Amino acid sequence: MKAIEVRDLKKYYREVKAVDGVTFDVEEGEFFGFLGPNGAGKSTTIRILTTLTRPTSGKAVVAGYDVVKDGKQVRSKIGLVSDKLILYDRLTVLENLLFFGRLYNMEKKTMMERAEELLTMLDLWERRNTQASKLSTGMKQKVNIARALLPRPEILFLDEPTIGLDPITTRKIRDFVKRLNEEGMTIVYTTHLLHEAETLCDRVAIINKGKIVALDTPRNLKRLFTEREVVEFELERPVEINLDCCRVLENVGNYYKVETTDLSRFVEELGKLPVKVRYIKSEEPSLEDIFVKIAGGE
Amino acid sequence: MKHTLHIAWKDLLFLLRSPGMMVAFLLFPIVMMLMLSYVFPNQTSQQMEGKIGVVSQDPAFSLMAKSENVIFYKSLEDLARGLMRGDVMVGVLVPQGFTKGFLTGEAKLKVIPNPKNPQMAVLMTQMIPNMMQSPSLSTGRRMDVELSGVDGGEFNYYDFTAPGLMAMIAILSVSTGLAAAITRERELGTLDGIMVAPISRGSIVVGKVLSQVARGLIQALLILGVSILFFNVQMVGSIWNVILLLILGTFSFIGIGVIVTAGMKSQETAQLMISMINFPMMFFSGVFFPVEQMPKFAHYVSKVLPLTYAADALRNVMILGAGLSEIWMDIVVLLGFAVVTSSLATVMFPRLVKD
Numbered sequence: 001m002k003a004i005e006v007r008d009l010k011k012y013y014r015e016v017k018a019v020d021g022v023t024f025d026v027e028e029g030e031f032f033g034f035l036g037p038n039g040a041g042k043s044t045t046i047r048i049l050t051t052l053t054r055p056t057s058g059k060a061v062v063a064g065y066d067v068v069k070d071g072k073q074v075r076s077k078i079g080l081v082s083d084k085l086i087l088y089d090r091l092t093v094l095e096n097l098l099f100f101g102r103l104y105n106m107e108k109k110t111m112m113e114r115a116e117e118l119l120t121m122l123d124l125w126e127r128r129n130t131q132a133s134k135l136s137t138g139m140k141q142k143v144n145i146a147r148a149l150l151p152r153p154e155i156l157f158l159d160e161p162t163i164g165l166d167p168i169t170t171r172k173i174r175d176f177v178k179r180l181n182e183e184g185m186t187i188v189y190t191t192h193l194l195h196e197a198e199t200l201c202d203r204v205a206i207i208n209k210g211k212i213v214a215l216d217t218p219r220n221l222k223r224l225f226t227e228r229e230v231v232e233f234e235l236e237r238p239v240e241i242n243l244d245c246c247r248v249l250e251n252v253g254n255y256y257k258v259e260t261t262d263l264s265r266f267v268e269e270l271g272k273l274p275v276k277v278r279y280i281k282s283e284e285p286s287l288e289d290i291f292v293k294i295a296g297g298e
Numbered sequence: 299m300k301h302t303l304h305i306a307w308k309d310l311l312f313l314l315r316s317p318g319m320m321v322a323f324l325l326f327p328i329v330m331m332l333m334l335s336y337v338f339p340n341q342t343s344q345q346m347e348g349k350i351g352v353v354s355q356d357p358a359f360s361l362m363a364k365s366e367n368v369i370f371y372k373s374l375e376d377l378a379r380g381l382m383r384g385d386v387m388v389g390v391l392v393p394q395g396f397t398k399g400f401l402t403g404e405a406k407l408k409v410i411p412n413p414k415n416p417q418m419a420v421l422m423t424q425m426i427p428n429m430m431q432s433p434s435l436s437t438g439r440r441m442d443v444e445l446s447g448v449d450g451g452e453f454n455y456y457d458f459t460a461p462g463l464m465a466m467i468a469i470l471s472v473s474t475g476l477a478a479a480i481t482r483e484r485e486l487g488t489l490d491g492i493m494v495a496p497i498s499r500g501s502i503v504v505g506k507v508l509s510q511v512a513r514g515l516i517q518a519l520l521i522l523g524v525s526i527l528f529f530n531v532q533m534v535g536s537i538w539n540v541i542l543l544l545i546l547g548t549f550s551f552i553g554i555g556v557i558v559t560a561g562m563k564s565q566e567t568a569q570l571m572i573s574m575i576n577f578p579m580m581f582f583s584g585v586f587f588p589v590e591q592m593p594k595f596a597h598y599v600s601k602v603l604p605l606t607y608a609a610d611a612l613r614n615v616m617i618l619g620a621g622l623s624e625i626w627m628d629i630v631v632l633l634g635f636a637v638v639t640s641s642l643a644t645v646m647f648p649r650l651v652k653d
């Protein structure tokens with residue numbers, strides 16, 4: 001059974017097509033990424049999958065249940081870390097966990113054990129009796145994640161969970177989520193950070209203006225979008241580069257950045273020039289380049 | 299049901315956790331009472347209208363004072379009922395030996411106000427002694443006229459305002475409270491946390507409603523306590539009737555906030571709309587000034603406001619000691635309001651939480 005099946009899902013807010021016919025599957029135990037610029041429709045997709053909003057049309061099945069018809073069953077299988085913190089400022093860390101845990105019919109004892117386990121893993125057990133308002137942004141997000149994990153969901157949705165956090169906390173949270181995935185949890189993760197999607201996800205759907213423009217493993221995505229390579233090099237002295245196998249992207253003094261379709265021919269031609277090459281580097285294009293390309297164009 | 303109580307309790311806990319809100323919550327009723335002592339009109343140019351209800355313990359007086367403007371009652375309880383029904387506008391208790399005292403210039407009279415419009419009674423207490431001193435009558439005669447409740451206790455202005463104020467606080471706090479509580483949670487994002495849990499949407503609404511009703515009720519009872527302790531307000535009727543009316547009052551209006559908020563595009567417009575409903579309601583339902591003193595159109599407006607009925611019934615219970623049999627009309631009307639607004643709110647609620 002697939003963890004998530006989505007078919008031609010649409011969500012229109014009047015004339016705004018927030019989600020405009022997306023189709024994809026998420027396998028059980030997969031780490032699935034949604035990558036897209038602001039307003040791409042990531043959050044809206046997550047909200048539909050977590051039953052918080054109804055789709056205009058299309059079908060979505062989560063953990064075997066239809067999100068529209070069997071909302072309650074879907075909700076019992078999922079956890080949500082949304083783009084807003086789901087925490088009460090005036091409750092303590094532990095009270096927050098217990099409040100939400102009870103909504104899942106969890107027993108006090110089970111909740112306490114689970115809370116201790118999660119908070120210890122996230123280095124927050126000592127702070128369990130602190131009011132949420134007195135925690136730092138990073139700590140709040142950790143509690144927020146613990147909250148979502150308390151009822152042991154089968155599928156965890158995270159909507160840009162590292163936004164606004166420092167690199168160390170970001171790293172911790174990524175590692176933590178990655179570990180959950182390795183232990184078998186299905187993860188759906190949205191981000192607009194490319195290296196994040198690249199390092200975490202098994203597969204990434206690139207979404208723009210409500211449509212999925214590409215869906216594959218990070219590795220394949222790169223291959224798919226890069227028939228050209230970018231080469232940086234430095235010459236001994238500036239000369240005019242006028243080769244038909246490449247296009248100059250940037251030139252500052254004797255530094256050049258060019259784009260080529262045929263790397264070996266380019267190197268050959270470069271060797272024929274009457275100047276010495278001081279430095280040359282061919283960079284594998286990052287998802288970033290792909291992303292800018294897709295997001296920029298249609 | 300378990301989830302319902304759970305959510306309700308969380309909302310109430312919040313009130314306890316925020317010292318600022320707690321202070322406002324406790325002080326508001328007291329400040330209101332104090333303010334009203336300045337607001338209440340003492341002087342008036344009203345004419346007397348309506349009949350006078352008299353309980354006479356002086357047989358000689360009963361014979362003398364036959365008039366079509368006077369209705370005689372056998373007992374104070376009967377008079378109270380007459381006042382409740384609006385048969386008479388003011389009550390007068392003529393004690394034994396009144397006629398004799400009148401001749402010797404030592405007469406006493408008790409005026410029992412109609413809780414709906416105590417002005418009339420205030421007017422009488424001022425007019426009667428003046429009449430006695432007019433030149434056409436022989437001078438030197440005095441008459442003591444004092445305001446009194448049906449139970450013989452002293453009547454003061456707070457007796458008039460306290461019941462209305464209680465009803466008002468209870469009703470106003472829910473009219474804004476419920477929608478505000480939901481909107482706040484939506485903006486915070488925590489509503490998503492509740493909505494994404496496998497519980498029914500109904501228990502979320504009912505839980506929130508319960509906490510609001512409890513809040514309104516606590517504030518109203520606080521006013522009652524303050525009124526009785528510090529302002530000598532009388533409590534003739536049963537406390538259970540008071541509580542029943544307060545709960546009914548809050549339910550009659552509980553849906554308004556949800557209806558308006560769900561119907562409006564933005565939270566700000568909704569708040570404005572609710573104030574636009576609440577403010578006129580405060581004035582037109584006779585909480586501060588008797589509706590009888592207002593222009594004619596205000597009478598019609600007052601008829602469509604649940605607060606009018608709640609305040610009226612509460613006054614009858616607290617001042618005249620009315621029982622369920624005397625206030626059932628008000629109860630039916632309040633229930634009607636409750637059914638209409640709650641059903642509308644239930645229909646509109648999804649619009650408030652969705653998207």
Ligand SMILES: Nc1ncnc2c1ncn2[C@@H]1O[C@H](COP(=O)(O)OP(=O)(O)OP(=O)(O)O)[C@@H](O)[C@H]1O
Nearest residue numbers: 013016018036037038039040041042043044045653
């Ligand atoms: N409740 C709503 N009412 C109207 N329009 C909405 C609503 N929610 C989202 N939209 C619109 O839908 C589009 C997609 O929004 P969405 O929040 O899904 O984007 P996103 O990919 O999550 O962006 P971000 O990276 O900024 O979080 C946007 O144009 C947004 O304005």
Ligand SMILES: [Mg+2]
Nearest residue numbers: 042043083159
């Ligand atoms: Mg978003």
